[in-house]
Each structure stands twice: as structure tokens, then as C-alpha cells.
Amino acid sequence: MSHNDLRQEFRRQAEAVSAVVTPVADPAEAFARAARLTAEQGGACLAAPGWEADELASLKAACEREGLELITQGLRERAGEFHTGLTRAQWGVAETGTIVVNSASEELRLASMLSEVHVALLTAANLRADLFALEQELNSTLADAPGYLAFISGPSRTGDIELVLTLGAHGPRQLHILLLEEGS
Amino acid sequence: MSRASRREYHQRLKGALDNRFLGQTLARFQGNYRGSREAGFSGMDFPALAAEVGAAKDAAVGQLEELYQQFKAKAEAAGATVHLAHDAAHAREIIAGIAARTGSRRIVKSKSMTSEEIHLNRHLEAQGLQVTETDLGEWIIQLRGEGPSHMVAPAIHLSRSQVAELFTQVTGQEQDPEDIAALVEVARGRLRQAMLEADMGISGANFALASTGSIATVTNEGNARLVTTLPRVHVALVGLEKLVPDLNTALKILRLLPRSATGQLISTYVTWVTGAVECAAAGGRKDLHIVFLDNGRLALSQDPVFSQALRCVRCGSCANVCPIFGKVGGHNYGHVYIGAIGLILTYFYHGLEAAQELVNNCLNCQACKVNCPADIDLPALIKKTAGLVMAEQGRPLKNQLLRRVMTNRPLFHFLLRRAYLAQKPLAGDGRKIRHLPLFFAPDQEFRSLPVVAAEPLRDRWSRLVPPVAEPRLKVALFGGCLVDFVYPEQGEALLELIDGQNIQVDYARDQSCCGLPAAMASEEETAREVARQNLAALNAEHHDYVLTLCASCASHLKNYPKLLAGDPGWAGRAEHLAAKVIDLASFLQKEVGLEPTAAQGKAVAYHAPCHLCRGLGVHEAPKELLRDAGYDYRPYDDEEVCCGFGGSYSLDFPELSAAILERKLGQVAATGADTLVTDCPGCVLQLEGGLDHLGSPIKVRHLAQALAETKKGSEP
Numbered sequence: 001m002s003h004n005d006l007r008q009e010f011r012r013q014a015e016a017v018s019a020v021v022t023p024v025a026d027p028a029e030a031f032a033r034a035a036r037l038t039a040e041q042g043g044a045c046l047a048a049p050g051w052e053a054d055e056l057a058s059l060k061a062a063c064e065r066e067g068l069e070l071i072t073q074g075l076r077e078r079a080g081e082f083h084t085g086l087t088r089a090q091w092g093v094a095e096t097g098t099i100v101v102n103s104a105s106e107e108l109r110l111a112s113m114l115s116e117v118h119v120a121l122l123t124a125a126n127l128r129a130d131l132f133a134l135e136q137e138l139n140s141t142l143a144d145a146p147g148y149l150a151f152i153s154g155p156s157r158t159g160d161i162e163l164v165l166t167l168g169a170h171g172p173r174q175l176h177i178l179l180l181e182e183g184s
Numbered sequence: 185m186s187r188a189s190r191r192e193y194h195q196r197l198k199g200a201l202d203n204r205f206l207g208q209t210l211a212r213f214q215g216n217y218r219g220s221r222e223a224g225f226s227g228m229d230f231p232a233l234a235a236e237v238g239a240a241k242d243a244a245v246g247q248l249e250e251l252y253q254q255f256k257a258k259a260e261a262a263g264a265t266v267h268l269a270h271d272a273a274h275a276r277e278i279i280a281g282i283a284a285r286t287g288s289r290r291i292v293k294s295k296s297m298t299s300e301e302i303h304l305n306r307h308l309e310a311q312g313l314q315v316t317e318t319d320l321g322e323w324i325i326q327l328r329g330e331g332p333s334h335m336v337a338p339a340i341h342l343s344r345s346q347v348a349e350l351f352t353q354v355t356g357q358e359q360d361p362e363d364i365a366a367l368v369e370v371a372r373g374r375l376r377q378a379m380l381e382a383d384m385g386i387s388g389a390n391f392a393l394a395s396t397g398s399i400a401t402v403t404n405e406g407n408a409r410l411v412t413t414l415p416r417v418h419v420a421l422v423g424l425e426k427l428v429p430d431l432n433t434a435l436k437i438l439r440l441l442p443r444s445a446t447g448q449l450i451s452t453y454v455t456w457v458t459g460a461v462e463c464a465a466a467g468g469r470k471d472l473h474i475v476f477l478d479n480g481r482l483a484l485s486q487d488p489v490f491s492q493a494l495r496c497v498r499c500g501s502c503a504n505v506c507p508i509f510g511k512v513g514g515h516n517y518g519h520v521y522i523g524a525i526g527l528i529l530t531y532f533y534h535g536l537e538a539a540q541e542l543v544n545n546c547l548n549c550q551a552c553k554v555n556c557p558a559d560i561d562l563p564a565l566i567k568k569t570a571g572l573v574m575a576e577q578g579r580p581l582k583n584q585l586l587r588r589v590m591t592n593r594p595l596f597h598f599l600l601r602r603a604y605l606a607q608k609p610l611a612g613d614g615r616k617i618r619h620l621p622l623f624f625a626p627d628q629e630f631r632s633l634p635v636v637a638a639e640p641l642r643d644r645w646s647r648l649v650p651p652v653a654e655p656r657l658k659v660a661l662f663g664g665c666l667v668d669f670v671y672p673e674q675g676e677a678l679l680e681l682i683d684g685q686n687i688q689v690d691y692a693r694d695q696s697c698c699g700l701p702a703a704m705a706s707e708e709e710t711a712r713e714v715a716r717q718n719l720a721a722l723n724a725e726h727h728d729y730v731l732t733l734c735a736s737c738a739s740h741l742k743n744y745p746k747l748l749a750g751d752p753g754w755a756g757r758a759e760h761l762a763a764k765v766i767d768l769a770s771f772l773q774k775e776v777g778l779e780p781t782a783a784q785g786k787a788v789a790y791h792a793p794c795h796l797c798r799g800l801g802v803h804e805a806p807k808e809l810l811r812d813a814g815y816d817y818r819p820y821d822d823e824e825v826c827c828g829f830g831g832s833y834s835l836d837f838p839e840l841s842a843a844i845l846e847r848k849l850g851q852v853a854a855t856g857a858d859t860l861v862t863d864c865p866g867c868v869l870q871l872e873g874g875l876d877h878l879g880s881p882i883k884v885r886h887l888a889q890a891l892a893e894t895k896k897g898s899e900p
Contacts, residue, residue, distance in 0.1 A: 080376075152452065
């Protein structure tokens with residue numbers, strides 16, 4: 001599958017499970033979008049654990065522009081207060097529109113589970129056709145114990161009442177995937 | 185089998201059939217599932233992938249103890265504690281012990297069928313612990329004090345109104361049944377709080393990877409992620425059969441599991457936990473305990489036949505496609521485990537009493553089998569389980585009679601001929617028996633029954649079939665009891681169809697019943713004896729084809745090699761016969777080539793016999809022949825769903841047979857067809873009997889008759 005096909009299929013399948021896929025040119029644009037989205041939805045706080053210092057500086061500036069509080073740790077104590085959880089995703093899977101998120105960090109897990117909206121930044125070069133094409137990488141991740149690895153396909157959902165599909169059962173109500181084309 | 189327990193089970197079934205909401209919900213559920221599943225698997229070779237999963241699971245099940253040791257070493261090196269519970273009580277003790285040692289009082293659970301299997305909640309609550317289910321469906325049934333009615337959708341038996349009523353009680357605020365999002369919101373709020381406050385989280389697992397000591401959960405709601413993250417203690421309860429050697433095996437299963445469960449390409453969250461992960465609430469690292477449950481699994485894994493049941497990946501598809509489940513729901517079609525796999529596992533995990541009535545409630549329609557992502561031969565295992573139940577309880581009288589009569593062809597056929605005389609006073613107009621004396625067969629009034637023919641096909645044969653001098657094909661016709669003794673006109677129609685084709689058709693007089701009824705009654709030895717008699721009589725070695733007009737007979741003849749696999753004297757002949765067995769439609773398309781007839785507009789609907797479409801994999805040929813013959817063929821949704829006959833099933837479970845038939849006939853009537861065509865005399869009996877009972881003008885024809893009629897009509 002060509003890179004373009006991978007991107008198209010990933011987007012198609014992610015959208016089929018109610019994720020929103022948006023291309024971004026660089027991390028700064030991603031941070032600006034995450035902050036803008038949070039503010040537009042009436043959120044006051046954005047949780048972003050696990051980012052490098054230079055990335056955080058850019059994100060902090062974006063949050064300040066939107067008047068948002070940025071937190072990076074102690075998420076358990078702030079449960080219910082942060083609107084958005086911003087994380088990286090390591091890989092994307094075109095067949096199912098899945099993002100693979102190494103969630104060994106507890107703070108990162110909380111950011112992606114207790115938020116109303118999960119925003120994940122995914123480098124487009126890390127898209128693969130299916131899970132089998134990622135087997136080697138997944139095996140190394142699993143072998144790096146202790147660990148917590150998540151395949152996420154769309155926002156939380158349930159069909160437990162009369163099979164009516166309802167989003168946001170327990171986890172985030174929305175999943176936004178910001179697809180980063182590096183070098184563009 | 186006690187009469188009281190049978191009566192009680194039938195009362196429960198009747199109660200379910202009278203519940204209109206349940207019927208509507210299940211019908212919608214099964215209808216939606218069919219479409220979603222088809223979309224989920226589009227472009228994939230499902231049978232090949234399922235066979236691959238079956239083989240991978242067999243390999244894993246064959247080395248469970250080694251995989252357990254490997255897993256334990258890896259997981260404990262990563263900081264987990266791994267336990268092995270021998271039975272349900274042992275597992276409950278281990279988990280209660282962990283709660284006591286860690287001072288856990290508040291417990292949250294994500295969905296685990298294994299915890300249902302050991303009735304864990306009851307035990308923990310009896311210790312004074314507070315247990316909250318966090319899967320929405322599980323929470324609903326926990327609040328109602330019920331068990332799950334489906335392995336994937338545990339509250340599928342409930343309406344939105346019932347849920348709204350329940351949540352009104354729980355919250356003290358009026359809830360609107362039409363606002364399902366608001367109902368979900370109630371659960372989200374309540375359960376989030378419970379998860380934040382809990383000391384211990386209990387989860388199940390869909391996979392346990394021996395190569396890394398990881399456990400995986402496959403969920404949609406995301407509650408399993410919170411349950412395994414927020415509390416300081418995590419207990420995973422895992423059936424030993426969830427052990428797989430490596431990620432590759434797990435990914436093969438994962439490719440089919442969500443597609444089979446709901447038609448989703450993948451579930452929203454697939455989560456892999458390896459060892460004691462970061463957990464601030466635990467002061468650094470999670471206190472992780474993985475409790476493997478044996479409870480009979482190791483013994484089962486050594487069984488040459490029943491180890492196949494351990495392939496099950498708990499997708500629930502065997503219930504989703506089961507016409508019986510679709511009528512009565514999981515509370516009446518399982519004990520803890522639901523659907524076809526539940527009929528088998530209940531006996532092994534919960535014992536004779538829980539299984540004894542349930543295990544007989546199978547139509548053998550094969551729908552579960554062809555949809556199983558682990559390629560489990562569920563109907564065959566159900567019959568074998570019924571055989572074990574029977575061995576424990578003693579053979580019922582009807583089985584003893586069946587054995588005596590069926591193994592003795594002359595006696596069997598003598599009795600059939602006598603039936604012609606015995607039925608005379610009951611047959612009103614000479615064609616149908618509309619009212620049987622009630623003491624003879626209670627609850628059979630939903631259909632009339634055909635009369636046994638005055639002259640069976642075997643007696644007419646020499647008169648009907650002129651010898652063919654130099655035939656291009658030699659065909660052995662296997663009549664089967666119904667064509668031979670009840671519907672000889674179907675055999676005559678066949679002869680009209682191949683008239684002038686230079687085909688020699690032999691009817692061996694020593695052929696007997698195919699033996700399927702014996703197999704269905706779990707009388708395997710009888711089935712083998714009858715098979716040997718037929719092999720000797722049919723002489724397949726000297727024919728090009730063994731043709732049958734009965735799909736059930738055909739699929740059972742094809743099963744002779746399996747039946748006689750251990751019999752060196754007959755296994756080879758059985759293989760030979762099986763290779764030559766063919767159904768009417770395939771035979772006509774392949775060898776006869778009927779001339780297409782100009783459309784004459786007569787509207788027909790078609791009923792696909794289970795043993796033709798699923799048993800032999802013949803789907804399109806009969807319909808193509810009907811269209812070629814000029815019929816206006818009208819499809820409907822449930823064309824390939826069982827008619828509810830199932831041989832003796834319709835005598836043992838008449839209430840269900842009638843309900844399943846009613847649904848089918850309703851859809852047929854809605855097509856506006858004048859004639860319903862099928863190619864199995866058993867289906868003809870059921871469909872014709874049901875339509876006659878309703879006073880419907882729709883006629884039922886065997887495919888042979890429908891085609892012969894247009895052939896006759898088109899002749900100058």
C-alpha cells in the first residue's frame with residue numbers, strides 16, 4: 001500500500017468509528033488545534049503528560065493564548081477537571097483506523113481515560129496497513145515490562161441499551177487524531 | 185430426565201415466547217447482526233481464517249500447562265503474582281483472600297464471563313465487600329439481581345423503558361426512556377465515582393500471552409481500562425484456555441473476534457497489561473494478581489472430542505445466529521454461558537442438573553457452526569454432550585425403541601407400512617392429519633401432518649423406471665424415509681426431470697433410513713450400524729453419483745466418513761460414498777442442463793434447507809434453476825433460517841418449532857408468492873403443515889416438483 005493509500009484508508013476507517021482525523025504540518029499547529037478545540041468546547045484545562053520540554057513550551061504558549069490551564073502531572077487528583085487529554089500515539093493502523101498508544105505512564109493513561117476529549121498526535125510515517133505489519137514493534141513494546149499498551153479505535157461507546165450506539169460510555173466522548181506529516 | 189424439570193423448562197420457554205418485547209428485541213438484534221457481520225467480513229475468506237484460528241487454538245489447548253508455566257515466569261518477573269485455582273470455590277477463596285490481605289473493601293469489576301461462571305459477586309458480597317459492575321449492561325443486570333442473557337450484550341433482554349424505570353429508582357429522579365444518551369450518562373457519572381473510590385479492580389482477559397506474561401482485554405466502553413488503572417489492586421480472573429503462546433496467535437483471534445461479536449472491525453479498546461504497572465494509589469506499583477481458573481478445563485483439554493470446546497473465544501456469535509436464542513433469549517438458552525457453546529459448557533462447568541434440559545434444545549441447523557470464528561463443530565458437540573447426559577441418566581425408552589427399530593430395516597419398513605393403516609381414521613380428506621389425539625403428541629396442533637403413502641416409492645420403482653440400455657450416467661438414488669414412504673411423488677418428479685436424458689437411476693431396496701435421527705438422538709452406535717447397511721446397499725462404487733432429494737440425508741451421508749472413521753472395514757467405502765453424494769439442484773445444473781423456460785410469471789419464494797445451504801454449501805443453484813424455469817423468484821430476509829423442523833426436535837419442542845415456523849411463514853407470505861419451494865422433504869412436511877394449519881393458499885413444492893411442473897407446462 002502506498003503512503004497515500006495508507007493515509008486515506010486510515011482516515012476512512014478512523015472516521016467510520018467516529019474519530020476525527022485532521023492533518024497538521026508541525027507540532028506547533030497540533031498544539032494550537034488542541035488548545036483551540038478545548039476552548040471552543042468550553043473546557044478550562046488541558047492535561048498533557050509525557051511531552052518534551054521544548055514541546056511543552058510551545059503547548060504552554062498555545063494554552064495561554066486560549067486562556068487554558070495546562071497540567072502535566074497529578075491527574076488523579078484533578079479527575080473531572082481537565083477537559084482534554086493530549087498524548088502522542090506511536091503508530092496508526094489503516095485497516096481498522098486504530099491508534100496504538102504506549103500507556104505505561106499512569107499519567108498518560110489518565111489523560112486518555114478521564115478526559116472528555118482525547119487528542120492524539122500521530123506521525124503519518126508511523127502508519128501501517130494492519131496489526132500484523134506492526135508485530136515486531138508490538139512485541140518489543142510488550143517485552144518492555146512492566147507495561148501498558150492500548151489499541152484505541154474511536155471514542156468510548158456502548159450498545160448495551162437496546163443496541164442503540166451511544167458514544168462516551170466511560171472514556172472520552174471524542175477522539176481527535178492529529179496526523180503529522182513531517183517535513184511538509 | 186425428570187418430568188418435573190422438563191415441565192418447568194417448557195414453562196419457562198412458553199413464558200419467553202409470550203413476552204412480545206423480548207421477541208421483537210431479539211429479532212431486531214439478530215437482523216442487525218446479520219448485516220453488520222456480513223459487512224465486517226466482506227472481502228475476507230472467513231472459513232479459511234476460522235480454520236486457522238481453530239488450529240492455533242488447538243495447538244495452545246494441547247499445551248496449557250506449559251503455557252501456564254511460561255506465562256507465570258514472565259508475569260512474575262514483571263512484578264505480578266500468578267495463581268492457579270483448581271475450581272470455582274478455590275478461585276473465590278483466592279480472590280477473597282487477596283481482598284482481605286490488601287484491606288480492599290470497595291471493588292469495581294469490568295465484564296468477565298469467568299467471574300459469572302464462579303458466581304464471584306455473591307461470594308464477595310457475602311464477605312461484606314461492596315462490588316460494583318462497571319460495564320453498563322452488567323451494571324443494569326446487577327441492579328436487577330439477574331444474570332447476563334448474552335455473553336457480549338448482557339442486558340439485551342431489557343427494553344429502554346425497563347432501564348429508565350430502574351435508573352429512576354437508582355437516582356430518585358425521573359428518567360426519560362427515549363433519551364438513551366441520558367441513561368448512559370447516569371451510568372457514566374455513578375460508575376466513574378465508584379471507580380475513583382475503589383480499592384480493587386477485577387477484570388477478565390481475552391488473551392494471556394505466554395511469551396510476555398501480558399493479559400489483554402477487548403472492550404468498547406473503556407471501563408476495563410479504568411478498572412485496571414484507578415484502584416491500587418488489580419485482580420484478573422482468566423480461564424486457562426485464554427492462554428496463547430504469542431502475540432501472533434492473539435492477533436489472528438483478534439482479527440475475527442470483534443467482527444464475529446458485533447461486526448466491528450475491532451473493538452474500541454484493546455488493552456495489554458504486562459506486570460505491575462505504575463499506580464500512584466498503590467504508592468508506586470500496582471498490586472497485580474492474575475488468577476487462572478481450571479474448573480475442569482485441563483481435563484477437557486485432554487479429551488479427544490470435547491477439547492474443541494476450549495477453542496471458544498466468547499464472541500457470542502453462536503447465540504446471535506441461533507433461531508432458538510432469537511425466540512427465547514439467553515436466560516432460557518444457557519446457564520451462565522449462553523448459546524450453542526453454553527449448551528456444551530454448562531454440562532462441564534455447572535453439571536448435569538443445569539444441563540439436562542438445555543442440552544436437548546438444538547435444531548442442528550448448523551447456523552452456529554458456519555459462523556464460529558474458531559471453527560467449532562458446535563451441533564456435533566451438543567449431540568455428544570447430550571449423549572453424556574443420557575449415559576448418566578439412563579437411556580429413555582424412546583431411545584431403546586429407536587435403536588431396536590432402526591437397526592432392523594425390515595421391521596422399520598414394516599412399521600411404516602402399518603402406519604398407513606393406523607392413520608386412516610385420522611386423515612380427514614385423505615391427504616392430511618389435522619388433529620392428532622392429544623395424548624399421542626401434545627402441542628402438535630400448529631401444523632397438520634402428511635399421511636403415509638399407500639404405496640411407497642420403492643414399490644412403484646420397477647413400474648416407473650424403464651431400463652436404460654447404454655446409460656451415460658449411473659445414479660444411485662437415496663430416497664430417505666420421507667420421500668420413500670410419505671412423498672413418493674417427489675421421486676416421481678425427479679424421474680420426469682431426467683426423462684430422455686439417458687441416465688440410469690437405481691433404487692436399492694435394501695437402503696434404509698440415513699441414520700440422522702439416530703445421531704440426533706445421540707444414538708451413535710445405531711447411526712453407525714445403519715450407515716454400514718446403507719453403504720452395503722447403495723454400492724456407490726458402481727455409480728457416478730449418489731443422488732438424494734433430501735438435504736438432511738445428503739449431509740448425513742456426507743458425514744459417514746466421520747462417523748465410521750475408526751472402522752477399518754467401512755471407512756474407505758464411506759469416503760467413496762461421501763465423494764459421490766450430490767443434491768438435486770447441483771446434479772441438475774451439472775449433468776442435466778434443463779432448457780430455460782420463458783417467464784410464466786408464477787411467483788415463488790424459496791426456503792433454503794439448513795443441511796443444503798450450510799451442510800453442503802449450496803446456496804444459489806436452486807434459485808438459479810427456478811429463475812431459469814421461468815418462475816418469478818421472490819427473496820426474503822430469513823430465506824436461509826431454519827424452518828423449525830429439526831426432525832424429532834419439532835416433537836420435543838413444539839412450542840419453539842411453531843414459533844420459528846411462524847416467523848418464516850410470515851416473511852414468505854409478505855413476498856406475495858403463490859408457491860414456496862424447497863428441496864428437503866422434512867422442510868416440506870413442516871412448511872406445508874404450517875401453511876395448511878393457517879389455511880393459507882400458498883402451496884409447497886419440492887424443487888423437483890416445481891421444475892417438473894414447468895417442464896410439463898412447456899411441452900407442446
